Amino acid sequence: MSSHNETHSGPGGSDAINTEIITLTRFLTEEQTKHKEATGDFTLLCHSLQFAFKSIAYYIRRASLINLSGLAGSANSTGDxxxxxxxxxxxxFISAMRSSGCVRILVSEEEEDPIIFNEYPNARYAVAxxxxxxxxxxxxxxSVGTIFGIYKLAEGAQGTKEDLLRPGTDMVAAxxxxxxxxxxxxxxxxxGPVNGFTMDAALGEFILTHPNMQMPKKRHIYSVNEGNSLWWADPIKEWCNSMKVPEKEGGKPYSARYIGSMxxxxxxxxxxxxIFAYPADKKSPKGKLRILYECAPMSMVFEQAGGQAVNSKMDRMIEVVPESIHDKSGIFMGSxxxxxKVIDIHNKHKR
Structure with a gap:
């Protein structure tokens, strides 16, 4: 049996050529064939998402060259x-979701109100x-990025924002x-499993590079903005302090890593x-991150990769129902x- 990896040597050295590459397009097609009941709409929606990601990636790469990153002068719904x-x-994003024909409602961080695509009254999906x-x-x-969650609309959904005030457990993908x-x-x-793809600029395709991602069960790294510690509740202060002062003699403190880009x-x-944390505090009692399009999708990814995600009340994040489309929450997510450890310290304080 011949191998799919051939090595070709040339003046520039040798390069192993892999002819069995799984692109995102191929991956989605193969996923669809596993579901006999699939209509192909979800696959189509994912192809539209893929196009949006490729376009945004392209503009970000060119941004500093053509001066796209300066302020546009307006503030978005959350004051950024x-x-x-x-x-x-x-x-x-709006254009990609509209042209897919599969999306009834789109909630975007940049838009005060949801965008309803009335031209597709029978579309079955909602995207945040x-x-x-x-x-x-x-x-x-x-590094910046895009976060997304996909919901299937309930039967008889009217295409209003109320259709999206649901827990993350209702998402079909994120x-x-x-x-x-x-x-x-x-x-x-x-x-399902969590899969990681990397953009191959030469092919213009996302390639499956991290199949079935699983997080380490524990790791001594914490990521939180300690500049907010003045406003933190006692359990959070205790948790943060416990990472710098090891319990055991000769134990090593945690490494701090905070980029500030979720x-x-x-x-x-x-x-x-x-662990990554953005707790609610006295200054932002509800928290800073948006449930629908930041906390819920991340929670699904982290849980399905073997981690956990909870809000500042220690409720399972993915079960939290947002009260409005831009509702906010605190979050702790990671190994x-x-x-x-965070949950245990909070429970100790409750007692």
Whole structure:
């Protein structure tokens, strides 16, 4: 039997050629054939998402060259200064979701109200997204990304924002992209494995590079903005302090890693383990991150990769029902044992 990897030597050295590459397109097609009842709509929706990610990645790579990253002068629904790239990312997303013909409702971080595609009254999906998360970091060349969750509408759904005020457990798929040194896409379907894809710029395709991602059960890395510690509740202060002062004599303190771009912090935590936290505090009693398009999709990814995700009340994050489409929450997500430590300290304080 011949191998699919051939090695060709040339003046530039040798290069192993893999002819058995699994692209995202191929992956989605193969997934669809596993479901006899599939209509192909979900696959079509994922192809439209893929196009949006590729487009955004392209514009981010060119941004500093053609001056796209300066402020657009308007503030978005959550008060962030809106960058021109935010607007572009948002427009790309709206256009991709509309043209898929499978999406009835789109909630975007950049839009006060949900976008209802009345031209497709029978479309069965709703999408929630943060088109360019971490955009305040763009000018510094820090990785930004897109976070998304996909819901299937209930039978008889009227196509209103109330159709999306549901827990993350109702999502059919979720994930995020990170536009960094390379463009990475992390995707998971409900109750399925977490798969990581990397953009191959030469082919213009996302390639499956991290099949079935599983997080380490514990890791001594924490990622949190300690600048907010003045406003933290006691259990959080105790938790944070416990990572710097090991219980055992001669124990090592945790390493601190905080980028301040959720997708970048999440991707690193997913790969290496540890914990990412953005707790609610006295200054932001509800928390800062949005449930529908930041916390819920990340929770699904982290749980299905073997980790945990909880809110500041220590409720399982993916079960939390948002009260409005831009509702906020605190979050702790990461390796199973690291999140458990936070839960244990909170339970101790309750007693």
């Amino acid at each position: 200064d809106q960058k021109k790239l935010d607007v572009i990312g948002n427009d790309i 997204c943060d088109p360019i998360d971490g955009s305040s970091n763009l000018d510094a060349g820090v 994930g995020f992209t990170m536009y960094g040194a390379s463009s990475e896409l992390v995707l998971t379907m409900k109750d 997708v970048a912090d999440a991707y690193r935590t997913l790969l290496y383990g540890g 199973y044992d690291e999140v458990q």
